[in-house]
Amino acid sequence: MSATGVTPAPTVGRPRAFDMEKALQKALEVFWRKGYEGASLPDLCEAMGINKPSLYAAFGNKEQLFLKTIELYENRPCAFFYPALERATSYEVVQHMLCGAASTNADPDNPPGCVIVQGALACSESATFVKEALIAKRRAGEVALCSRLEQAKAEGDLPANAEPAALARYILAVLQGMAVQATSGANCAELKQVAETVLAAWPGKRPEF
């Protein structure tokens, strides 16, 4: 398995003239800014510095390229979500999620918002597969947070009357709303204020000072 993990990297034949990981990064940027359907192949090729046949040879087609960029997104810019689940208390879990989202969604070095939210929210039938893939990603995050909150409830971190499913849905809604706010131009400080507002009312135990 190669370092990039994308293609077995053959030993014979003309070597690839571009770095697949860097090209993916560039493609991610385009999809992030324009969405799956709004990003045209010429857009992608120009950003990636390659021609269409190279793109197709390396990544399959537009759809597969998109799915690979999402993988990259989850491992890089959006790498705050799943690690946050491992924090000691539910308060810290949501704190890291909300603050990570504020930083990532409004990072001036990246497009605003979240590609998993805005990549294919409303689109034509031809993008249905991609749209559902993103829905599944969002739901997976919600399910993971929900079970983490169930654990918190069992530990007495959250009160006995807390509803982990409702709380998880609420937090995911706020995270997704923050992404929309970011695409509307909200900056990191403004998003952090949203995070603060949520945290101020969080029913779980506060970390010790």
Added chain:
Amino acid sequence: MSATGVTPAPTVGRPRAFDMEKALQKALEVFWRKGYEGASLPDLCEAMGINKPSLYAAFGNKEQLFLKTIELYENRPCAFFYPALERATSYEVVQHMLCGAASTNADPDNPPGCVIVQGALACSESATFVKEALIAKRRAGEVALCSRLEQAKAEGDLPANAEPAALARYILAVLQGMAVQATSGANCAELKQVAETVLAAWPGKRPEF
């Protein structure tokens, strides 16, 4: 001014064979489900029951048609937002907004979500104008809520340390997040749970029972 309010309705010439308001309603449905760019002219024409030249004669072009459907959207399905501002307390204001959003975003008789959120969140350059128009709509709602919350603070409804701008941004983020949740398949009951979670922690005075 005609009842539909869209075109002066000439007194001479062949009369229009379709109802502009109903056609707009159908166009709204398409834009709502597929977004501005995802909705093609054949899609729109089929739903509206008219041909392209009729569409162009009546509504200008795709962009103007979209903007007119958004106007309709704000006056019909989304008519809960601005009226909610007139409620007596900040609690009731946000309650009506959140519950209205839950009902509208997950209404089985309409496409899921909110067209002002998902109509043009990430798109190609050619849709920049529409995208910015929707951003302006979202911001306008936030500004309106903010000044309503400032009023609430002045009235002692909200505590002295409350930050209306932050609270307004927070509520808008939740509303926009609920729209995303709806497009992911959340039903009305699930969205109402989100609304409940927000209301349970609202810093303003509760209405008298």
Added chain:
DNA sequence: ACAATAATGTACCGACTGGTAAGTATTCCT
């Protein structure tokens, strides 16, 4: 040196995009 293999650049494909020209049909006004 010479196959075998694979990536590259060019040039192309049919389908679809938003938008329109032109001719025809239907109405009102005189």
Added chain:
DNA sequence: AGGAATACTTACCAGTCGGTACATTATTGT
């Protein structure tokens, strides 16, 4: 009855979409 005005239908336009055939170039293995 006959203009004038407007809407409808058909057919078309250039440009762009995602995707590919083909010939060329660069590398490895023998």
